[in-house]
Amino acid sequence: MTPNRHNGTDDDAVLDAARECVLAVGVRRTTLTDVARRAGVSRMTLYRRWPDVRTVVGDLMTREWIAVALGAAPAPDPARPARERLVEGLVAGVRAFRAHPLFRKILDVDPELLLPYVLDRRGASQDTLLEFLADALREGHADGSVRRDHPVRQARAVLLVAQSFTLSLRTMTDDADSDLHAEAFLGELRHILERTLAP
Structure with missing residues (x-):
């Protein structure tokens, strides 16, 4: 490369x-x-x-977050409905983010770095993910597996849901067996996404 x-x-x-x-x-x-x-x-x-360091870290986060999200996406498979692949990729992406060492370090030590991208503005990685999601949703519209609506607005709503699970899931899990509880919540995320996107 x-x-x-x-x-x-x-x-x-x-x-x-x-x-x-x-x-x-x-x-x-x-x-x-x-x-x-x-x-x-x-x-x-x-x-x-x-x-300054913050701009370096901003570029670092963009590189890492895009790699994590796209790495979690299942391989293209026209035999599978687009909604099934999209939901699988989103749930896998949330799981991958929560396990990513850089994400965990920032969340534990410097969480204020993430606040602007939650409260004030979108970052480069979010814009890239929105494009990816909108394309996947258009595929779902075409094959009939996703409820037809404005794909950009749908992509933003889906990303808001995935972000909330990524950033806040640990506030809803108990210390004991937190991994087990997290997996149960990811099952809930899958259900939410399926129901939201189903025609």
């Missing part, structure tokens, strides 16, 4: 370094100097590309 380069900087190497730093000490204790050292580049090289 060709590295993602910007003015001679291997972005993925820098984002990998940022990921290691955040996993080790959290976002607030990570500096651009730390990231530069781990990436093997000068601090000034990073400053030309990213003005």
Whole structure:
């Protein structure tokens, strides 16, 4: 795979370094100097590309979240209804996010980083996921497995549901057997999505 380069900087190497730093000490204790050292580049090289740690972490989250979501999507299979594949991918995506080490670290140590994307504005990863969802919903409209409605609005509603389970599920599970309870709630998510999307 060709590295993602910007003015001679291997972005993925820098984002990998940022990921290691955040996993080790959290976002607030990570500096651009730390990231530069781990990436093997000068601090000034990073400053030309990213003005501060938060912008590096923003790009890191975009890369990681899109990879998690798309990695959870089932392989294309015209023999299966689009709704079945979409619901399966969404439930698997919520499960994958909850297990993702970077997501868990940010949720545990720096949850305020996620608040703007919940309360104020959409991020790049959310826009990418909305495009993916709208396309999947259009497939469902075409094969008759998804209730016909405005696909963009439907995609936004579906993402709101999935986000709430991703971000808030642990507030609804008990400490004892939390994994077992989480799986039961993911069953509820599957049911909600099926009923919402069924014609």
